[in-house]
Amino acid sequence: MNRGILPELPVSAVLPVLGEALAGRNSAVLVAPPGAGKTTLVPLALLDAPWLGEGRIVLLEPRRLAARAAARRMAELVGEEPGGTVGYAMRMENRTSARTKILVVTEGVLSRMILDDPELPGVAAVIFDEFHERSLDGDFGLALALDVQGALRPDLRLLVMSATLDGARVAKLLAGAPVVESEGRAFPVDIRYDERPAGMAVEDAMARAVRSALAAEQGSVLAFLPGQREIERTAERLKDRLGDTDIVPLYGQLDNRAQDAAIKPAPAGRRKVVLATSIAETSITIDGVRVVIDCGLSRLPRYEP
Template sequence: MTDLPILAVLPDLLAALRDGSNAVLVAPPGAGKTTAVAPALLAEPWCSGEILLLSPRRLAARAAAERMAAQAGEPVGQTFGYATRMDSKRSASTRVTVVTEGIFVNRIQADPELAGVSAVLFDEVHERSLDSDFGLALALDVQGALRPDLRLVAMSATLDGGRFSGLMGGAPVIESEGRSYPLKLQYLGRAAEARIEDSIAAAIRTALRDEQGGVLAFLPGVAEIERTAERLEGLGDGIVLHRLHGSLDPQTQRAAIQPDAEGRRKIVLATSIAETSLTLDGIRVVVDSGLARRPRYDRAAGMTRLVTERASQAAVTQRAGRAARQGPGAAYRLWEEAATAGLPRFDPPEILEADLSALTLDCALWGVADPRSLAWLDPPPAAAVAEARARLAALGAIDADSRPTPHGHAIAKLPLPPRLGHMLVRAGEMGLAQTAAEIAVLLGERGLGGNDPDLEARLRRWRGERGARAEGGRKLARRWAQLAPLPLAGGAGGGPV
């Protein structure tokens, strides 16, 4: 850790937070911001409480806490812990808690004063997830009204610090140099008729022959990962293949991140989960499909769908950089070099494309009738807010004045999107809370019980599954079921279902 580039600018960041409440830290991947900043703040005179470090993904949250704990020579859960939807390790002695952005939104709404919290660090803010943007908006609102002593730091890997500075009251922008190792880019192209898994497998075999070190391949989804794995069977005893995506249990994810215990050469087939926040030990080559699978809200259908599309220039740059985090590397790209300029520059902010039902209900509970009145980099579109209000009214969650109803309050107590929360509340009133909670878990956790479109078949399989992830899902369902209301007299609840 002594050679991390971020250490050169930590004194400037500490000074900024002694003189003011906010700061923006711009540091490229590999600089060390995720794991070096929070420990450095613990000894500051203003920092007597807990530090919350927000992470965009559960895998990254757990990995960051484990790395900080290892650097301190402690087991995770003591000074450094984490809390995600299906897993947590923390204790009364925890000073730094890495949390996913959704967990933070739930926490600040339950406790607007953030009692006992000295600082909130928003990592990877350039990803512009809805929960990250909303969490920052709420934190700024709390800081302005209740907690002027609360320190807020926005940490970004791209040079958009000026916009965040303006949002955060002219906060100083501190920039760190990255650790730069030579990176060789190779454009392999891909025939239009070729299946992506065939092209990826061929590129991996070429990299194994021509390059040194482990290989990280980016694919759009789990199905493509599995088909690529099939095509790579029989590579030999000196090579180990890992999968890396959000549906895997924590132990399997750790194995993909850490060095191989037997010293074998690693191949990691990953979704975009590996783009940021993680260092995968031993990786020297990236093979990039140039594709990403993202949620896109279809307003005509009223549903969020997963869509496969071209990755942005910012994303493919992040991916290539994975190869040069620990030494010289190479990135193999399955498109022509001239096509890079035609990729979208950045992923669009989620707030401009997402279903805003949960955001609108959360704002109503916060006492804000119009979500657009909060501090945003990009305000939520008025049409999307109007649509969300109409849906919430149909669920009986808000009244004609956009104020939350008792049913809306009951929905909001559940860590679920409004429609799933509505389902669980009504099911609880009918004495069916456990079944509804299990269905809600299956709808939110890909891969539990398989990928069968028949939900009843998935539920049967999941109930018989063993393993940490399956048991974590069952615990989550039991917890949600306990949060549901008790059955009404007569056994049935009113209102829309």
């Protein structure tokens, strides 16, 4: 693997330290802020590790969208399509081959891999990304991986990565694993509040806020709405009114091509408005966004016994 092709991102500064930590121990914790580049650069950097041998790196992502986006970005960095050096596997979708060295999976896939064969043959490392989101599947996967490492595979490397995590606390779960921290890169943020008049639909208020932001600011806009219905209504209100700006939705039920269009940077000379659900709050970074608008509403499932 030629490291020269990797872009310089905030996490790049700690990659040598992380490599040394995993060379000397079988576990480590990486704490890096959002946008530091940990999801894509860390697995690619570890391809040079002597302990990897012929084994694979399995990267665990909490969401299908994030898994697919991470695999596509890493494949792009090595000049390939997904399914070569970098592949992904999730329910009802698999892009892998015999050449795949980095396999991006969703949480349920990892649990199934361990239950099918607890020795995890051919796997040299498992990386738990965005661990701060904490889910039953994610915690279960880490528990199973620790069990495999302790009983069957002491050579198996485990790396837990997060943006907002108490690294020392998680390190205790990993038998006192070293904690590596990336400082990241901070930018000034200007927070503004806009009132939604009583009786105004959230779609109308969001469309008004988007038009105002595009007129006053540069770059693309990421707007958060409760769900698909509100996204479609807002897009309808913005249609045919923004000449050099593309309106793209982003929610879980979209097909792969539409999701990729939302994540990719806007073409040269154009801007983009991404109308998204909370799926875009974590796990993915959308290039070119300078303005974020939050309607203040979310739709959450609730269990009523």
